[in-house]
Amino acid sequence: MFYSLILRVAARVLVPLLLLFSLFMLLRGHNLPGGGFVGGLVAASAFVLYVLTAGVHESRRVLRVEPHTLLGVGLALAYGTGVLALLFGKPFLTSLWVDLHLPVLGDLHLGSTLPFDIGVMLVVVGTALLMVFSVEDRLPGLVEE
Amino acid sequence: MKTLLVLPIIVPAITDVCALLARRHRTVQRVLGVFGAAVLFGAGTLIIAEVHAHGIQAVQMGNWPAPFGITLVVDPLSAGLVGISGFVALAVTVYALAGIDEVREQFGFHPLFHLLLMGINGAFITGDLFNLYVWYEVLLIASFALLVLGNERKQLDGAVKYVGINLVASAAFLSSVGILYGLTGTLNMADLAGSMEPVRELGLEPVVAMLFLIGFGIKAALFPLFYWLPASYHTPPAPIAAIFAGLLTKVGVYSLLRVFTLLFPNPSGYTQAVLLIVAGATMLLGVFGALVQQHVLRLLAFLVISAMGYVVMGLGFFTTLGLAGAVFYVFQDVPVKTSLFLIGGLMERETGTSEIGRMGGLYQYRPLLATAFIVPAFSLAGFPPFPGFWGKLTLIQAGLAQERWAIVAVALVVGLLTLLAVAQVWGRAFWQSATVEEREEFGADDPRGVRALLQGPVAVLAGTLFALGCYAEPLLAFAHDAAVHLTDSGPYIQAVLGG
Numbered sequence: 001m002f003y004s005l006i007l008r009v010a011a012r013v014l015v016p017l018l019l020l021f022s023l024f025m026l027l028r029g030h031n032l033p034g035g036g037f038v039g040g041l042v043a044a045s046a047f048v049l050y051v052l053t054a055g056v057h058e059s060r061r062v063l064r065v066e067p068h069t070l071l072g073v074g075l076a077l078a079y080g081t082g083v084l085a086l087l088f089g090k091p092f093l094t095s096l097w098v099d100l101h102l103p104v105l106g107d108l109h110l111g112s113t114l115p116f117d118i119g120v121m122l123v124v125v126g127t128a129l130l131m132v133f134s135v136e137d138r139l140p141g142l143v144e145e
Numbered sequence: 146m147k148t149l150l151v152l153p154i155i156v157p158a159i160t161d162v163c164a165l166l167a168r169r170h171r172t173v174q175r176v177l178g179v180f181g182a183a184v185l186f187g188a189g190t191l192i193i194a195e196v197h198a199h200g201i202q203a204v205q206m207g208n209w210p211a212p213f214g215i216t217l218v219v220d221p222l223s224a225g226l227v228g229i230s231g232f233v234a235l236a237v238t239v240y241a242l243a244g245i246d247e248v249r250e251q252f253g254f255h256p257l258f259h260l261l262l263m264g265i266n267g268a269f270i271t272g273d274l275f276n277l278y279v280w281y282e283v284l285l286i287a288s289f290a291l292l293v294l295g296n297e298r299k300q301l302d303g304a305v306k307y308v309g310i311n312l313v314a315s316a317a318f319l320s321s322v323g324i325l326y327g328l329t330g331t332l333n334m335a336d337l338a339g340s341m342e343p344v345r346e347l348g349l350e351p352v353v354a355m356l357f358l359i360g361f362g363i364k365a366a367l368f369p370l371f372y373w374l375p376a377s378y379h380t381p382p383a384p385i386a387a388i389f390a391g392l393l394t395k396v397g398v399y400s401l402l403r404v405f406t407l408l409f410p411n412p413s414g415y416t417q418a419v420l421l422i423v424a425g426a427t428m429l430l431g432v433f434g435a436l437v438q439q440h441v442l443r444l445l446a447f448l449v450i451s452a453m454g455y456v457v458m459g460l461g462f463f464t465t466l467g468l469a470g471a472v473f474y475v476f477q478d479v480p481v482k483t484s485l486f487l488i489g490g491l492m493e494r495e496t497g498t499s500e501i502g503r504m505g506g507l508y509q510y511r512p513l514l515a516t517a518f519i520v521p522a523f524s525l526a527g528f529p530p531f532p533g534f535w536g537k538l539t540l541i542q543a544g545l546a547q548e549r550w551a552i553v554a555v556a557l558v559v560g561l562l563t564l565l566a567v568a569q570v571w572g573r574a575f576w577q578s579a580t581v582e583e584r585e586e587f588g589a590d591d592p593r594g595v596r597a598l599l600q601g602p603v604a605v606l607a608g609t610l611f612a613l614g615c616y617a618e619p620l621l622a623f624a625h626d627a628a629v630h631l632t633d634s635g636p637y638i639q640a641v642l643g644g
């Protein structure tokens with residue numbers, strides 16, 4: 001743990017902001033620069049900031065799942081959308097789209113690219129956190145006291 | 146059809162994810178590993194049948210038309226390699242059930258192994274130059290992790306050399322891709338084949354060719370960039386070393402065959418001379434290294450290098466016969482190298498030493514192992530009726546047809562020296578009688594089930610090789626078909642770009 005009052009106070013504001021920003025980047029990536037990879041990096045940096053201020057033990061508790069699981073679920077989601085295209089007789093990784101007309105939400109244009117991007121995001125977060133956590137497990141003191 | 150072509154990539158991918166999610170359950174991982182490899186082998190066989198029946202197949206990823214998207218293409222060479230790698234992967238996963246310790250399994254042997262297979266298969270079937278680079282990175286990352294899995298001191302020592310030299314290789318490969326993209330504006334290999342004019346006009350063709358030769362040559366362990374291989378291949382456990390020896394260098398020579406036949410079909414005399422000199426030097430130095438080695442896996446590692454020289458020699462002739470010999474040699478070399486490393490691991494396990502001079506008595510106490518050793522070892526030396534003989538015969542015929550006496554002489558001498566190297570191993574490790582104290586309790590004290598898991602795959606590999614040697618006609622015809630498709634790239638380009 002890296003004791004600094006300024007960092008701790010700043011982190012309290014920055015961590016939720018960064019997480020929100022990562023979601024923004026993820027969704028913006030649909031038609032503009034951004035996407036799952038960048039979103040994942042931003043989300044991972046939010047967690048790294050949390051690790052620096054609250055320590056790895058506390059961060060693991062807050063994350064609830066292990067980074068391995070994030071990695072696995074993310075890969076499964078990304079491959080899953082690719083395989084889904086095969087089930088519809090299209091080549092691997094082809095994007096699938098549905099247009100829905102719902103009474104309240106209006107016209108929706110839903111595609112399989114979003115779950116793919118979420119998968120990528122989970123993989124990036126999982127990988128980054130796996131690295132940070134392993135460094136801490138091997139070299140206690142580098143990140144935590 | 147569209148589904149079949151992506152199976153070599155997504156089957157290991159799905160196995161990888163499932164094994165990752167089940168990382169706390171050792172049994173689930175083991176079952177998944179074997180099942181995934183079996184499905185992969187099945188898919189590979191179907192692809193070979195499909196390509197054999199209907200010619201070159203291509204599918205556009207994400208439905209983006211070539212040359213804008215990424216194309217997966219399977220011609221006879223790719224199909225054969227995918228099928229054979231599925232076969233040896235299955236053999237190695239079964240062997241690994243007993244040959245890999247529990248700690249390595251806990252730290253992700255199974256997910257990493259399938260990640261490696263995904264990278265290898267991706268490299269074999271992609272039709273895009275940059276995508277080939279990406280698959281190289283996938284297989285390299287997996288191989289780095291597999292190499293250091295277990296954290297032994299010698300493993301880290303080997304891995305530093307391996308990682309260092311591979312970074313150089315990736316840089317050379319990426320530079321050549323960059324030059325090509327800058328001059329032609331495309332990365333699709335079939336499209337590139339028709340857009341090489343600007344590169345030729347600027348006289349950059351030999352430059353790009355040599356950069357590719359450096360990049361792929363390092364991965365294929367060609368002279369003078371081979372030293373990382375004997376420094377690292379003996380460090381991981383036998384199943385990991387076996388899959389490295391069987392497949393990783395083959396990805397390098399596959400890329401050489403693909404890129405040189407497609408992009409530089411009419412090489413300058415300079416390029417051809419460089420290829421033949423590299424081939425000769427690789428063969429000679431590999432076998433010289435093997436002759437002086439006492440450590441069994443290191444000796445085998447030097448023989449891996451020597452064999453790569455034969456393949457590059459076939460490429461260097463740039464004739465259909467030469468390419469047919471090269472393709473046949475690659476096909477049979479995959480199971481040869483895999484089984485030799487698996488047997489090398491068993492020799493160490495049974496005698497408790499890796500020094501060939503201190504082994505002995507294997508012929509007396511482990512006759513099955515001794516019989517299984519004969520097939521790949523003498524196939525490597527080019528002894529009839531084993532498949533290596535047919536490969537070398539074709540290559541030498543191609544050399545004689547071109548009147549390249551020097552390289553033919555080198556190939557023949559190296560064949561003899563290889564025979565000497567493996568005969569030494571045979572004489573000392575197998576025929577020499579065990580010392581008195583060894584005779585007391587010979588061999589690893591393995592239960593029957595463990596021994597079956599270790600020796601079964603070895604026996605199957607050796608049996609297949611023997612059958613291939615005695616009845617080589619179908620594989621020779623297939624290799625010839627592959628070579629025809631390599632020399633005449635028309636059907637390949639048409640399959641990718643359509644029309």
